[in-house]
Amino acid sequence: MSDPSPARRLPAGFTAPWLMVLLPAVYSLMDAALVARGAPPWQTLLSVLAAVALLWRRRFPVTVLLLTMPGSYLDDIWLAPITAVYTVAAERPHSRVVIPCASLFALVEFFHWPLSEQSFEPTRDTALYAIQSVMLAAGPAATGLLSRTRRELAARLDELTRGQARESRLLADRVLSEERGRLAREMHDVVSHQVSLISIQAGALQVSTTDPAASGAAATIRELSVRTLEELRQMVGVLRAGGPRTGAPLAPQPRLADLPRLIEESGLAADTELAPGDRPWPEAVERAAYRTVQEALTNITKYAPQAAVHVRIRARGRRLRVEVRNDAPPVRPDRILPGGGHGLVGLRERAQLLGGSLDAGPTADGGFEVRADLPAPSS
Numbered sequence: 001m002s003d004p005s006p007a008r009r010l011p012a013g014f015t016a017p018w019l020m021v022l023l024p025a026v027y028s029l030m031d032a033a034l035v036a037r038g039a040p041p042w043q044t045l046l047s048v049l050a051a052v053a054l055l056w057r058r059r060f061p062v063t064v065l066l067l068t069m070p071g072s073y074l075d076d077i078w079l080a081p082i083t084a085v086y087t088v089a090a091e092r093p094h095s096r097v098v099i100p101c102a103s104l105f106a107l108v109e110f111f112h113w114p115l116s117e118q119s120f121e122p123t124r125d126t127a128l129y130a131i132q133s134v135m136l137a138a139g140p141a142a143t144g145l146l147s148r149t150r151r152e153l154a155a156r157l158d159e160l161t162r163g164q165a166r167e168s169r170l171l172a173d174r175v176l177s178e179e180r181g182r183l184a185r186e187m188h189d190v191v192s193h194q195v196s197l198i199s200i201q202a203g204a205l206q207v208s209t210t211d212p213a214a215s216g217a218a219a220t221i222r223e224l225s226v227r228t229l230e231e232l233r234q235m236v237g238v239l240r241a242g243g244p245r246t247g248a249p250l251a252p253q254p255r256l257a258d259l260p261r262l263i264e265e266s267g268l269a270a271d272t273e274l275a276p277g278d279r280p281w282p283e284a285v286e287r288a289a290y291r292t293v294q295e296a297l298t299n300i301t302k303y304a305p306q307a308a309v310h311v312r313i314r315a316r317g318r319r320l321r322v323e324v325r326n327d328a329p330p331v332r333p334d335r336i337l338p339g340g341g342h343g344l345v346g347l348r349e350r351a352q353l354l355g356g357s358l359d360a361g362p363t364a365d366g367g368f369e370v371r372a373d374l375p376a377p378s379s
Helices: 017-035 041-056 061-075 079-091 095-110 124-208 212-241 256-266 283-303 342-353
Strands: 270-275 309-316 319-326 357-362 368-375
Touching: 017 041, 017 061, 017 079, 041 061, 041 079, 061 079, 061 095, 079 095, 079 124, 095 124, 124 212, 256 270, 256 283, 256 309, 283 309, 283 319, 283 342, 283 368, 342 357, 342 368
Parallel strands: 270 309
Antiparallel strands: 309 319, 319 368, 357 368
């Protein structure tokens, strides 16, 4: 069920602060004009003074109430003193202030000018009029106290809501910190251990072999392992610290100039065309292009290591087009390294964050193509 309260709310213009200050003075002037018909000018002046004084009722509520009493006593006006009693109760909600002010209005209303002997006679009419005077003063006082209580409860509720939101954020940060710590331990204990073994075995192979090709491959494996360990160590430090450190990059960030080395180290038969143009590209665009080529070459190494590879990087206006395609492999590898498809998902998210797009899928000749459009932001 939807909340019907918004439909009953007044438009914002009807609750503007200046209107809430001006409106009581206007209807009190109307009350004074109706009551003061045929009255002497000085009585009318007192009633007008009581209405105009309401403009300062929130700043000086008790003083304004006292200024409305002469008009109430001599001219029998109601709206100005009722508004003043309400304001005293709403702005000065202390019994030692509200009770005397409300009692003063009740007495002024009961013993209003001109005094009559009937006011002191113990009759039913006198008792009813006394009750009316008390209720006339108690009603706005109670309403003012209720309005003040409502505002305090609303402020307390808002404070509690902010406190709960703050506690929720702290709890979420704590859970995230614990998850980061668990992930850092897993990366250090499992991945780091395995990569270290790869590096050690590659070093041993490099020393023991007499085949130059095998020695070169072992050196490349060892170099990549050491570089991976360094990046992994920095990533573990970031995870334990709860986020990236300001001013301290995770590692030397790859650029387009590093692509020839990446392609060469992949060991694939790649046909390259690197034409990013003469203009400087933002670091985020160059990093996204590098990671796109890196992920595509990694997938080709896993699924089609003997296929021909085509790498194209071209500048098209303010957009950088990255294309990595492999032909149909002559043979399928007997053993395919495991993969969950998260690399392409991450690349697509990276491209979307830059305002671009990434498409990946099989080609008509049985190969596979990854194509990314990376726009440079307007300067």
